[in-house]
Amino acid sequence: MLGLRHIPHRVSGLSVASMNMSQLASGRLPDRNSLFEPLIQRAIESAHGAQVAHYVKPVHQATLVNGQLLPGPLYVMALGKASLSMMKAVVSQLNGQIEAGICVAKQGEILEDDHQFLLDRMGDRLSILAGNHPVSGADSQHAGDALINFARTVPGNASVLALVSGGGSALADHDPLMSHVRTAVLNSGKVDIDQINLVTRDISRVHGGQLLTYLPESVSVASLFISDVIGDHVHDVSSGVFSLSPTPGQSIHMLQELGIWSGLDRSEQQAYQERVTVNAKALSQIDPQRLTARVVASSRVSAKAVAKEAERSGLQVVLGPEEALHGEASLCAKRLIRSIRQHPHHGPTLHVFEGEMLVNLGASPGQGGRCQEAALSAAMEVAGDASIQGLFWGTDGGDGPAIPDAPSPAGAYFDGTTCQRAQQQGLSPTLALAGHDSYPLFRDLGDLCLTGPTGTNVRDMAFIFRA
Template sequence: MTPSFPRDFLASLYTAAVRAADPLTGIRSHLPARPKGRTVVIGAGKGAAQMARALETVWDGQLEGVVVTRYGYGCETQNIEIIEASHPVPDAAGLVASQRLRAAICDLTQDDLVIALICGGGSALLPAPPAGITLDDEIAINEALLASGAPISAMNVVRKHLSTIKGGRLAASTKAQVVSLIVSDIPGDNPAHVASGPTVPDGSTRHDAIAIIEQYGLKLPPACIAHLHSKAADAPRPNDPIFASHHHHIVASAAVSLDAAAATAGHQGIDAVILSDSIEGEARDVALVLSAIAREIEARNRPFAKPVVLLSGGETTVTLRSKTGKGGRNGEFALAMALAIDGHEIIVLAADTDGIDGSEDNAGAFADGGTVKRLRAAGLDPRHLLDRNDSYSGFAALGDLFETGPTGTNVNDFRAIMVR
């Protein structure tokens, strides 16, 4: 049976996905033992404030510390200080936050415990350039990466080798035991890639960062390139003895959220298929592939019978073709889908689980087989909008933006495609 209100149906799946990513459940399940000494909390990411609040509700003992989140994403906490800074491009407030996090743990002893609350967005919120590199240089790095179309894992390899806090360096600055509780927004859930791994090292090298810069033709400040060619850019290795007593846990992820969305669809009488929780690539290219699958279902009832909803997660990318357009990767995906499903009985919701798609105020957008016709009736050329990376303007004109506000978590993209 096809839902009478398909947008409400798709929105309910998104809500279920976000609810399943509530950090409270995962944090409660992975609480470390209380230490002899102090327990200090540090954290970074778009859901870090909500993670801090959740930890305070379940921790039996004294807590202190500081976390940084995006402007407008803070919440009230008891003893953990919340700092707000800029995302997706760093600012001076983030620089101060990086210094505060390091200062909070650098004098701790082996009797103390650091609980690190890490989630997506932490890379931009923790600018900490090495000597010879300025905050303006780090801003230029982020802008170049965001415009490059590189996958998030590649971006974070570059970031962690141009930082004094990422790539495990923050955790390496303390003698205390460090337990990292991580909400993963990374396809594949590699904990060292979330927020560029301030507390979890990985095996990537500065030479890997140089290769990524060359592969994507990134134009970075000369000081950054010089730093990468020096041993000062080497990050600590995972087998460094300083990490011997450290532990990390993934407390929420896209896989769990998609399972919850699929279960919700089933309860409403619609079969759901999870295609993948780790889809990457250009948003418009992913749209072409997924639209082809949806049209095949519509025309031939294969590889799945309709009605059905196709669910997927991961993180697509957008290579910027214009500096004037507005919108994020989910809006770009939805607009490309609209062009590919024009005239078909297919409806799409694409949205970021943190509630903000790119730098605008929407989580994503709805698109369907009539979107293109409605855009043209409004005097807008959908192909021109896509060419200018201006999906936001198009969906705003139609009233088809999907707006939720900050959700307090971040397990990356959520896409639901219903074939009626």
């Protein structure tokens, strides 16, 4: 059994651990670390914020972003879980061009080295703030205020470079009405992330393109995105903070269909409707010709990079369909294991999946996240099977709410011995799954996946190996 340890990921100079092909040929499962750690490293590298450096270039008194020339002073605004690594890459390339910048990251994920690098090079030209995640709070409200105030300081002859990654929906705005409605949607049991984004885009002060309304009309905005959403639609990444909402006002119809609208009191309905109307009117004043956008990394890019890495090691690889990871985490895991067993098998094979799962929590949930819950469900499905092992993990390095005084896991490993080992220690996989309490079980088994903050966020991934 492997103990808890952090996976040493890095952004460049990645070395691929050599697979023991004779061990694979024998039908035995390979060492977990030598199999999965290079794949985790490759996934992180391919979607890291450092990728934005390939899309920016200084030119005389202007900046080239994704082939577009941005004239005048450059102002940089970064929001999301990968904001710090994206900002670091841009500052490395464009420090002399940047007039001022603001960066909103996730609490607890502002790495000291990155923070110091940015302060050394930009000093008081850069503001770095931390917002609340996964649930917005007072720090998120403060971050939203700071973004709005920064946008108001941008002069009319300037250009804006926006760096956007997932997580910004919670990180950069908060108010009681929006929080109440989003919670009601989550508790409806019929939710997907698109519905949460719909609410946020319609009534936020910042998202759904609202942040653009605080900039002068003459300012061009070039946005670079690390996508964590289905289809890589930029209006869904961080709920469209620098993108015009394509669906203004549609959240009301969605809330009516879910039965949530009738549960709001009359004053809440009126306040919600007023915000929708005001926001839609503000968006109608924005010229879309001012805006350009480019997705520089996504879960599909990472999944393909992982598949290529595994093939170089001599493995057969099956790359699952986009959005293979979706819906309730425990059911998703069972579905994947059954599909793998039904898939034609011709020797050692790695199955790679991507997407984003969810967990509908009960009244008193335990500790853990969707990836740990999926791993536990998969472990129960493969109990006693010596031919399958795998990993479910969140590419941002965090899975579920933070655990006080403990490292935050990215996910968890599983194999055919997981349930037996748990029972030998007096742990019940069945009770842990039913109580959404997977973290203590995997912690005690030493089967947590610990990466630390990764500098990116391209949703969930699963690597499942069949000998």
